Amino acid sequence: MGSSPTAGTMNIADLPTPAVVIDAAILRNNITHMATLHPATALRPHVKAHKCTSLARLQQDAGHTAFTCATPREVIGMASAGVGADLLLANEVLDPQRLAQMARAQDTTRVTVAVDSQDTVRAAARAGIANVLIDINVGLPRCGCSVDDAPRLADLARSLGVEVRGVMGYEGHLMMVADKQERRDKVHEAMQILADASLRVGGDIVSAGGTGTFDMYDGTVVNEVQTGSYALMDTYYSQLGLPFHQAMWVLGTVISVSPEWAVVDVGLKALGMDHGDPSIDQHKVWFCSDEHITFSPSDRVSFPSIGDQIRVTPGHIDPTMSMHSTAFVIDGDAVIDQWPIDLRGW
Amino acid sequence: MGSSPTAGTMNIADLPTPAVVIDAAILRNNITHMATLHPATALRPHVKAHKCTSLARLQQDAGHTAFTCATPREVIGMASAGVGADLLLANEVLDPQRLAQMARAQDTTRVTVAVDSQDTVRAAARAGIANVLIDINVGLPRCGCSVDDAPRLADLARSLGVEVRGVMGYEGHLMMVADKQERRDKVHEAMQILADASLRVGGDIVSAGGTGTFDMYDGTVVNEVQTGSYALMDTYYSQLGLPFHQAMWVLGTVISVSPEWAVVDVGLKALGMDHGDPSIDQHKVWFCSDEHITFSPSDRVSFPSIGDQIRVTPGHIDPTMSMHSTAFVIDGDAVIDQWPIDLRGW
Numbered sequence: 203m204g205s206s207p208t209a210g211t212m213n214i215a216d217l218p219t220p221a222v223v224i225d226a227a228i229l230r231n232n233i234t235h236m237a238t239l240h241p242a243t244a245l246r247p248h249v250k251a252h253k254c255t256s257l258a259r260l261q262q263d264a265g266h267t268a269f270t271c272a273t274p275r276e277v278i279g280m281a282s283a284g285v286g287a288d289l290l291l292a293n294e295v296l297d298p299q300r301l302a303q304m305a306r307a308q309d310t311t312r313v314t315v316a317v318d319s320q321d322t323v324r325a326a327a328r329a330g331i332a333n334v335l336i337d338i339n340v341g342l343p344r345c346g347c348s349v350d351d352a353p354r355l356a357d358l359a360r361s362l363g364v365e366v367r368g369v370m371g372y373e374g375h376l377m378m379v380a381d382k383q384e385r386r387d388k389v390h391e392a393m394q395i396l397a398d399a400s401l402r403v404g405g406d407i408v409s410a411g412g413t414g415t416f417d418m419y420d421g422t423v424v425n426e427v428q429t430g431s432y433a434l435m436d437t438y439y440s441q442l443g444l445p446f447h448q449a450m451w452v453l454g455t456v457i458s459v460s461p462e463w464a465v466v467d468v469g470l471k472a473l474g475m476d477h478g479d480p481s482i483d484q485h486k487v488w489f490c491s492d493e494h495i496t497f498s499p500s501d502r503v504s505f506p507s508i509g510d511q512i513r514v515t516p517g518h519i520d521p522t523m524s525m526h527s528t529a530f531v532i533d534g535d536a537v538i539d540q541w542p543i544d545l546r547g548w
Numbered sequence: 549m550g551s552s553p554t555a556g557t558m559n560i561a562d563l564p565t566p567a568v569v570i571d572a573a574i575l576r577n578n579i580t581h582m583a584t585l586h587p588a589t590a591l592r593p594h595v596k597a598h599k600c601t602s603l604a605r606l607q608q609d610a611g612h613t614a615f616t617c618a619t620p621r622e623v624i625g626m627a628s629a630g631v632g633a634d635l636l637l638a639n640e641v642l643d644p645q646r647l648a649q650m651a652r653a654q655d656t657t658r659v660t661v662a663v664d665s666q667d668t669v670r671a672a673a674r675a676g677i678a679n680v681l682i683d684i685n686v687g688l689p690r691c692g693c694s695v696d697d698a699p700r701l702a703d704l705a706r707s708l709g710v711e712v713r714g715v716m717g718y719e720g721h722l723m724m725v726a727d728k729q730e731r732r733d734k735v736h737e738a739m740q741i742l743a744d745a746s747l748r749v750g751g752d753i754v755s756a757g758g759t760g761t762f763d764m765y766d767g768t769v770v771n772e773v774q775t776g777s778y779a780l781m782d783t784y785y786s787q788l789g790l791p792f793h794q795a796m797w798v799l800g801t802v803i804s805v806s807p808e809w810a811v812v813d814v815g816l817k818a819l820g821m822d823h824g825d826p827s828i829d830q831h832k833v834w835f836c837s838d839e840h841i842t843f844s845p846s847d848r849v850s851f852p853s854i855g856d857q858i859r860v861t862p863g864h865i866d867p868t869m870s871m872h873s874t875a876f877v878i879d880g881d882a883v884i885d886q887w888p889i890d891l892r893g894w
Contacts, residue, residue: 345804475822
């Protein structure tokens with residue numbers, strides 16, 4: 203599954219904790235299943251979900267050559283690793299140094315940057331970025347211009363010698379609409395906005411979406427879907443009953459037991475906390491500290507002992523990955539690979 | 549204030565964002581004020597709050613030679629940087645490799661490890677750790693043994709040739725008791741437990757406390773206070789009206805504006821989120837995404853423009869520091885130093 207020479211001899215019992223562990227088979231199934239539904243460039247996997255070029259390479263092996271990034275660091279790291287032939291920064295950037303770094307990455311890969319204002323168009327052009335997408339607001343109050351502003355920005359970009367490849371719009375406000383039909387209807391409404399923008403902007407690309415809406419683009423103009431979380435999944439997205447399964451946990455060691463509770467060495471500095479506390483299967487989480495979770499078992503399992511390993515399920519995968527430097531790939535209890543989480547930072 | 553040769557020529561307008569910025573004067577005042585109240589080894593500053601040896605060096609310059617750490621990485625990093633003469637790992641560890649690394653650090657500094665079980669005592673002894681403190685549970689359901697178990701653990705440690713320097717107990721459950729007199733009373737009750745343990749264990753050290761209770765140990769047996777947050781402070785602790793002031797923010801750049809909101813490039817991957825959303829002075833935070841905050845100004849300030857810099861106040865400083873690789877030290881708008889946040893990880 204990768205190239206680390208020594209990892210094959212390790213067992214999860216040998217791992218220093220807290221440690222990100224990824225189940226190789228579940229990850230592979232998630233990637234394969236999505237590649238069947240959205241093959242090749244119909245999917246533009248979002249690397250912000252894992253920040254790991256080794257994992258992105260598996261997505262590339264499954265047929266995807268175009269990737270989505272959230273930070274210049276992700277674009278530059280993917281280019282340096284030689285993964286992906288078409289990298290989209292689906293985010294606005296003004297920083298001339300980072301734009302110049304991304305422009306240099308164009309020597310080896312295609313780089314496209316989202317723009318939603320005259321300032322971001324001019325900053326991209328000035329740095330020598332060759333391609334942009336016009337980022338359209340499709341309802342989420344965040345980045346993205348109005349449909350009315352889009353043609354002017356496209357004209358400005360073209361007048362500055364920058365190719366406008368099309369439009370993108372992220373309907374992030376719809377990812378967690380609980381009712382599937384309602385979610386689909388609202389996605390279709392939002393994609394009408396993107397269709398109007400596409401007509402007025404031109405270009406080939408109409409890019410949108412996320413894991414919560416991955417199967418809702420039939421009958422829309424969307425021709426590439428920006429999903430990230432599907433690969434490692436999440437307790438948050440799993441509420442939607444999607445056909446992808448949790449493949450990542452943070453492994454910890456029980457370092458202290460008391461008559462009523464135990465303590466594992468996975469704390470809030472090792473866990474994305476914006477979706478709330480983590481969970482531990484068959485156990486009750488009492489609270490999280492910087493370096494600890496205090497927890498107790500349910501009636502169905504025995505009380506943990508000092509030295510036991512425990513799998514902690516983070517509330518949110520994306521920020522959890524960005525807190526760790528390494529992911530350990532496991533097959534049962536065998537550690538079969540180690541992947542640097544090499545796209546961290548900005 | 550430090551040794552970075554080029555930082556002196558920078559202005560905050562030049563900083564790549566998101567960027568941790570530390571106000572040098574406020575930091576210095578916080579450190580000086582605490583050193584007046586708890587001079588020299590009466591304070592054992594906790595480095596987990598900042599994970600930065602350059603900042604710890606300022607605390608050392610203020611007279612403190614003993615430090616508290618939460619992870620082996622913090623102990624090893626402090627030892628490598630040559631900061632502190634007496635490093636306490638106020639946490640339980642079983643990992644033989646990390647214990648061995650800390651034992652090697654004993655060539656250059658004194659290392660003491662907290663223990664609360666036979667397993668942790670034996671693991672420390674086996675690795676060659678020369679000094680331990682018995683960690684006593686003083687009411688927080690986390691690590692720490694009972695007073696009754698403490699003498700047996702001390703005897704075991706001594707029988708294995710390990711020096712028992714005394715006891716510690718962290719009354720973390722009392723840090724945020726809102727009423728000051730009630731907080732003081734409860735701290736004194738908890739410290740009675742520690743006093744009993746100290747009598748039965750022996751040794752010189754009775755270590756406890758945090759920033760919320762820094763001034764509540766008169767009349768107790770506590771002879772060193774483990775405060776960390778006081779140096780950079782926190783909106784959470786500032787609810788208590790302590791005589792320390794916020795010295796750290798995450799600087800961001802406004803990358804997008806819409807008629808009703810603006811977006812700054814500081815997201816939840818750059819912010820400790822366990823105390824909830826960050827705040828922006830004079831502005832309303834709408835929500836946080838991985839790489840963005842959507843916000844709007846109050847009536848008292850003008851609407852931000854693309855390219856404006858904004859200071860974001862994290863809900864919790866400790867985990868925020870651990871998400872960044874560099875802290876920029878500022879004096880007004882001048883960047884006067886850059887500090888690696890070099891104690892991250894485990």
